[in-house]
Amino acid sequence: MQPESPADAPLNPGIVFDMVQAHQRSAALNAAIQLDVFRAVGEGPGDVASIARHCEASERGIRILCDFLVVNGVLAKKDGRYVHTPSSAAFLDPASPACMASVAQFLSAPELIQADAHLADIVREGRTNLPGQGTVEPENPVWVMFAEKMAPMMGPMAAPLGLVVLEGNDGPMRVLDIAAGHGLFGIEIAKQNPNARVTGLDWAPVLRVALDNARKAGVHDRYDMLPGSAFDVDFGGPYDAVLLTNFLHHFDNATCVNLLKKVRSALKPGGRAATLEFVPNEDRVSPPMPAAFAMTMLTTTAQGDAYTLSELTAMHKDAGYSATKAHPIPMSPHTIVMGYA
Amino acid sequence: MQPESPADAPLNPGIVFDMVQAHQRSAALNAAIQLDVFRAVGEGPGDVASIARHCEASERGIRILCDFLVVNGVLAKKDGRYVHTPSSAAFLDPASPACMASVAQFLSAPELIQADAHLADIVREGRTNLPGQGTVEPENPVWVMFAEKMAPMMGPMAAPLGLVVLEGNDGPMRVLDIAAGHGLFGIEIAKQNPNARVTGLDWAPVLRVALDNARKAGVHDRYDMLPGSAFDVDFGGPYDAVLLTNFLHHFDNATCVNLLKKVRSALKPGGRAATLEFVPNEDRVSPPMPAAFAMTMLTTTAQGDAYTLSELTAMHKDAGYSATKAHPIPMSPHTIVMGYA
Numbered sequence: 261m262q263p264e265s266p267a268d269a270p271l272n273p274g275i276v277f278d279m280v281q282a283h284q285r286s287a288a289l290n291a292a293i294q295l296d297v298f299r300a301v302g303e304g305p306g307d308v309a310s311i312a313r314h315c316e317a318s319e320r321g322i323r324i325l326c327d328f329l330v331v332n333g334v335l336a337k338k339d340g341r342y343v344h345t346p347s348s349a350a351f352l353d354p355a356s357p358a359c360m361a362s363v364a365q366f367l368s369a370p371e372l373i374q375a376d377a378h379l380a381d382i383v384r385e386g387r388t389n390l391p392g393q394g395t396v397e398p399e400n401p402v403w404v405m406f407a408e409k410m411a412p413m414m415g416p417m418a419a420p421l422g423l424v425v426l427e428g429n430d431g432p433m434r435v436l437d438i439a440a441g442h443g444l445f446g447i448e449i450a451k452q453n454p455n456a457r458v459t460g461l462d463w464a465p466v467l468r469v470a471l472d473n474a475r476k477a478g479v480h481d482r483y484d485m486l487p488g489s490a491f492d493v494d495f496g497g498p499y500d501a502v503l504l505t506n507f508l509h510h511f512d513n514a515t516c517v518n519l520l521k522k523v524r525s526a527l528k529p530g531g532r533a534a535t536l537e538f539v540p541n542e543d544r545v546s547p548p549m550p551a552a553f554a555m556t557m558l559t560t561t562a563q564g565d566a567y568t569l570s571e572l573t574a575m576h577k578d579a580g581y582s583a584t585k586a587h588p589i590p591m592s593p594h595t596i597v598m599g600y601a
Numbered sequence: 602m603q604p605e606s607p608a609d610a611p612l613n614p615g616i617v618f619d620m621v622q623a624h625q626r627s628a629a630l631n632a633a634i635q636l637d638v639f640r641a642v643g644e645g646p647g648d649v650a651s652i653a654r655h656c657e658a659s660e661r662g663i664r665i666l667c668d669f670l671v672v673n674g675v676l677a678k679k680d681g682r683y684v685h686t687p688s689s690a691a692f693l694d695p696a697s698p699a700c701m702a703s704v705a706q707f708l709s710a711p712e713l714i715q716a717d718a719h720l721a722d723i724v725r726e727g728r729t730n731l732p733g734q735g736t737v738e739p740e741n742p743v744w745v746m747f748a749e750k751m752a753p754m755m756g757p758m759a760a761p762l763g764l765v766v767l768e769g770n771d772g773p774m775r776v777l778d779i780a781a782g783h784g785l786f787g788i789e790i791a792k793q794n795p796n797a798r799v800t801g802l803d804w805a806p807v808l809r810v811a812l813d814n815a816r817k818a819g820v821h822d823r824y825d826m827l828p829g830s831a832f833d834v835d836f837g838g839p840y841d842a843v844l845l846t847n848f849l850h851h852f853d854n855a856t857c858v859n860l861l862k863k864v865r866s867a868l869k870p871g872g873r874a875a876t877l878e879f880v881p882n883e884d885r886v887s888p889p890m891p892a893a894f895a896m897t898m899l900t901t902t903a904q905g906d907a908y909t910l911s912e913l914t915a916m917h918k919d920a921g922y923s924a925t926k927a928h929p930i931p932m933s934p935h936t937i938v939m940g941y942a
Contacts, residue, residue, distance in 0.1 A: 271687050273757075274934070275688050276675065276688065276692045277701075277708075277890065279629075279630045279673060280627055280709065281627070281893070282626035282627045283623065283627040283628070283717055284717070284893070284897075285620050286620060286623045286624040286717070287718075288896065289617075289621060290720070291721040291723075295724060295725070318727025318728075319727070320728070321727040321728075322724060324895045324896055325724050325899070327892060327895060328893055330892075331889050331893045332620060334616060334620060337886050347612055347616050351614050360617050360618075363617070368621065373624060376625070379628045379632035379666075380636050383636060383658050383665075383666050384636070385662065386659025386660065386661040543678060544668045544678075545671040549615060549618065552625070554668060555625055555665055555669045557665070558661070558662060558665040563661075593618075
């Protein structure tokens with residue numbers, strides 16, 4: 261994000277030019293990932309010729325692309341050679357276990373970026389230009405891709421979420437993971453507490469991804485599957501905890517309240533609903549990442565939003581929860597918001 | 602541009618997420634311009650409802666769009682109302698004489714942004730994916746649009762360029778403005794020196810824009826037109842000064858040297874060639890705007906580049922100039938590079 265430019269900032273035409281040209285930054289990152297530039301920089305000597313050879317690309321193209329990546333802080337340049345920054349080594353080199361290249365692929369999927377060319381119309385209409393309910397249409401294949409590609413971004417949030425949900429509880433418990441996706445959040449609970457049994461709820465093709473991940477984590481014998489829509493299926497239960505990660509933001513207030521009621525009725529007395537959300541401050545324009553996330557909800561949903569803590573607290577109250585507590589996750593744009601039944 | 606992330610910067614996955622999503626920033630700015638949001642903010646009370654009414658748009662869309670503009674520093678928010686920053690008032694409100702909305706329109710033209718979806722191929726090939734020589738194909742209509750739309754960005758550079766070229770000379774002189782475009786640079790010379798006679802060279806449809814601007818500035822009786830290609834037409838002369846603004850970057854080194862030779866042979870003894878260029882430092886990755894400009898030359902030309910001062914100096918030397926002098930323009934990404942015959 262740009263450094264802030266409040267009402268008393270000095271005149272700067274560069275901020276306009278930079279914003280007009282920002283689309284080049286996304287294109288450059290995607291091209292570099294497609295061409296395997298970040299692996300070439302990690303493996304090789306880092307000169308233009310050897311990167312171009314690795315990527316089977318022209319030297320002019322590679323030089324200009326790599327310089328552009330340096331300008332944008334996702335490579336560095338030392339004595340004419342390109343080297344990783346700590347962040348590009350960790351998050352963009354496919355040799356790193358934390359590589360987020362698949363996240364970039366998901367977020368650059370044609371159905372997500374086509375909105376750019378139609379944004380004025382979307383603002384006029386006040387809703388996604390995708391058919392029906394946008395990305396939350398039943399069985400939308402985008403969620404299989406989400407489950408497969410977004411794990412590197414969501415993975416680091418799993419451990420803190422598990423700690424907050426378990427609060428040291430290592431006894432037998434049942435946890436429902438609504439819109440499980442990649443399944444990493446429920447799986448983390450099962451890893452942290454060997455006596456926890458987890459039920460993943462999502463569309464059947466998505467749950468296959470979650471089950472694969474449960475198997476890799478060695479917890480699949482305590483991982484049950486509940487295929488379908490969170491609005492339609494019987495949750496079963498009762499559960500000690502229900503996870504609602506990256507889910508409420510797709511819907512309007514009334515739909516969220518109704519879902520939270522349904523969740524509460526599936527909770528044991530004293531149980532808790534754990535939402536993971538982009539939660540902007542009450543001003544709705546800070547911090548940058550959670551605040552900017554509302555734009556994605558405008559372009560991909562009919563009525564979703566990035567809800568503030570006061571809005572989420574009101575939803576909890578309207579749904580009959582007794583208390584709400586927020587836990588911002590350090591070094592992440594996400595907040596865990598707990599509702600206590 | 603992002604704050605720099607050199608090789609010793611701390612780990613930050615946000616820098617990757619921000620770059621992946623940067624395309625939203627360009628889309629949001631373009632949508633806001635299309636919807637007339639910046640005029641609405643300047644004229645009205647700045648609440649969501651009144652902006653939505655002015656823009657004939659939904660309140661949900663306007664709220665999310667305006668919050669996104671605040672996050673990106675091109676609006677501010679005070680007590681729930683949107684207000685201009687000094688920069689958005691000056692450069693984005695159509696009520697301001699310095700409004701750069703047309704610059705955004707030019708830089709977001711389909712032929713310029715279509716490269717985004719094909720950037721990996723462009724890097725492989727090392728040249729624009731546009732037909733022929735890209736934007737420098739003869740009679741390319743993009744230059745009429747450039748002449749019409751880019752004046753607000755180039756206008757502020759005209760006065761400093763005029764001062765450097767004239768160096769106080771108020772006597773009779775002849776000036777050739779190659780690739781005149783909007784004509785503002787040659788026109789400025791004619792304004793600063795009432796005894797200067799200026800010849801604008803560009804494609805005929807482009808020169809009509811320049812002549813209109815000369816008429817508005819009241820200097821059209823000293824403004825001559827030379828329609829055609831800088832590589833083909835006889836320059837005439839001899840001239841005291843030749844302007845080569847935003848031109849050399851479209852071509853390879855040999856083409857630049859040949860053109861500079863042709864320019865020199867049209868100069869009087871002691872005359873000067875004045876180029877206006879994006880000149881990155883010798884590291885090619887700073888300052889951000891001139892360095893990033895090379896990407897536009899990759900996507901729109903076959904062999905153009907953002908040349909460093911040492912490269913431009915070598916071109917001057919190879920073309921027989923006796924000296925080179927650089928004048929960075931304050932508060933701008935441009936540098937005036939003078940070659941002395």
